[in-house]
Amino acid sequence: MGNLPAERVTPDYPFYTTGTDFAGPFLITDRKGRGCRITKAYLCIFICFRYKCIHLEAVSQLSKDAFTLCLQRFISRRGKPKQIFCDNGRNFVATAKEINEFLKLNTDGIIDFAANKGIEFRFSPAYAPNFGGLWEAGVKAAKYHLNRVLGNAHLTFEELSSLFSQIEAILNSRPLCPLSSSPQDFAPLTPGHFLIGRPLTVLPSPCLLDSNINRLDRFQRLEQIRQHFWKRWSSEYVPELQQRTKWKLRCKDLKPNDLILLKEDFTPPLNWRLGRVERIFPGTDGIPRVADISTARGTVRRAINRICLLPSPDDAES
Template sequence: MALRGTPKEIFSDNGTNFRATEKAVREELKKIEYDKITIKFDGIKWQFNPPGAPHMGGAWERLVRTTKGVLKNICTSYSFNDEGLRNALMEAQFIINSRPLTFQRWVKEYALVLTRRTKWFEKAPPITIGIIVVVVDELLPRNLWLKGRVTDAMMASDGQVRRVTIKTQHGAIERPATKVAVLDVVLENGN
């Protein structure tokens, strides 16, 4: 709450620990004099999933799993002191919030789907000038992969683009089409 402000709603499963916390917070608020603190916390509405329906929290449970995965990669022993945990959580927050919003895991699944060769199954539409892409670079962390706009596409005799020039924040670069992931985004001007 110190970073993002007071939430209007809190969603959680129907666990006894969450029910007890909600009850304890409400009881403690009654003991505090009616001032800014009470007003700040009293407006929060706590929403519980129905009993026996843990699947209804799938979205946030998936984010918890993603956070745990990032934390495990940062420190496999999970041996954190207070300051280390705070820093690790901020790093996890940065990594998670830097990924494109998608249901697939970015590096292990999504990037592979974008760059896989589909010529054996179906013809992929050629990369065209003006589309937004991510430059796949296995040597960099996923949140540091360059994004840019295709400014030139060199087509082979079979009609497939084999090489592209991309305008990035660091200037123009040339890459093979196999190392470019087309982002499924629509810009305001319709491109």
């Protein structure tokens, strides 16, 4: 495995170096009500090389002009990047033929537009998806559960754009590491801090997970889709913070004041329950398997397998 490129480890502004990819298609309607026409829309993802921030855009069609407008919207809100990395379209799984034809016919036009804006487009080699693992992982995070929660629902372009923005906020709210070493500070560093300087928030809404979709209006249906996405994605993301290897070797022990993430069911969107280790209870063999966790709502006792330790600066030094 090669070393990380300089663009991944050199500090700079968010999205100064960006990877982009397409996903889809998603079926949308041209208007609400009966007699509407079903068309296709696509997801264009931009991911920051340095801070893993994610930006999602809805694209109405696979054309040079549509992608140019998408890129202009991205630049207007996130700033002009210096470099944009992407693959050449041959390793796309969904809609491989359409996307491949789009990039094959419009590569020169896209590069010319980017060059006029002072942006360098860098395409990865053919049949080398490992060169774009960063944005391929972003596509999986956004698309994998989105296809499952959408089901047969056909949204309008405006509703799909709103859903993409809400999913973007969910993905950018994930905790990365402790924000400070204070025992009383339960706040983690998230990709949202690099974008707006503070954690991303969401408006409160009633739980609609178990509601009958036939009794929901379009706005409530969109909120239900967002809550289903949060439930599925967060329950998958939390186990990824734990190494799920055979426990023959002893892993790193918890220490007092370590910032941890609790695995909790039925948490509202963008709500991560964090805490600090207060006390550890070792077993007869001297290995701790239970700990008291100090949270903003009091002290709770949890088993070690319900606790995810966030990375700390000491891990990087070692």
